[in-house]
Amino acid sequence: MIDLYYAPTPNGHKITLFLEEVGLPYRIHSINISAGEQFSPDFLSISPNNKIPAIIDHQPVDGGAPISLFESGEILLYLAEKTGKLLSKGLRERAATLQWLFWQVAGFGPMLGQNHHFNHYAPQPVPYAIERYQAETRRLYAVLDAELQKHPYLGGDNYSIADIATYPWVVSHQRQRIDLADYPAVCNWFERISNRPATERAYKLAN
Incomplete structure (x- = not known):
């Protein structure tokens, strides 16, 4: 399961586009950036740059503890490598x-x-x-x-x-x-x- 910390911005849409495309289970945690929720201590512990999107992967491929990630490009790369989809191995x-x-x-x-x-x-x-x-x-x-x-x-x-x-x-x-x-x-x-x-x-x- 992927926890997605999300707002409906271009960068937020990147991650829902990927997750919907590959069918990976996820749940959305909406972050109201107009209300400043991105500055809450709980969110900053996941995304220290106080930006959405961010994720927590509760089932990383190494079988270890959950992994949290921020920065949309890294999240896309991580999820592509996790699923083996939408990134060529060639x-x-x-x-x-x-x-x-x-x-x-x-x-x-x-x-x-x-x-x-x-x-x-x-x-x-x-x-x-x-x-x-x-x-x-x-x-x-x-x-x-x-x-x-x-x-x-x-x-x-x-x-x-x-x-x-x-x-x-x-x-x-x-x-x-x-x-x-x-x-x-x-x-x-x-x-x-x-x-x-x-x-x-x-x-x-x-x-």
Whole structure:
């Protein structure tokens, strides 16, 4: 059993997408980040960076004590290795998948997060910041589109944790002032993932 500490954010959706896709049993513990529950001592003992998602795996493959993890990229990698799913064992496809996973957690997510902040949440408009992060968002979508013109999924021919990590951030493309029609390969990829039954189940959890 996996305990998932969750809020319906892009990073939270990554983990429900994976768990629904592979059918691994889990239970959700909702963390109200607007109310500051991420700063509670109990949550900080699992996620010292006070961010969701976090998990506790009560049945690690080594048979030892439960393992707690934070950081969405590491959780996806851990769960993929635990289940043997959504991460190729082949050297080349595995390496390609992991580089796109790290691209998402290091660039695509943080830069789009800044886009969201300055476009929607900053107390006062900051034109320089808005344009800076809007331009970087467009650049990153172009990088994503170029890759998806070559392969149906990030990392190759198979749906993987790299796609799962990236998809929830594309869900918010309209709030990022991005028209997916400008990125046809991304649009095709996005529609295919949106129509997966596991994706539909995962997003129903947020309603």
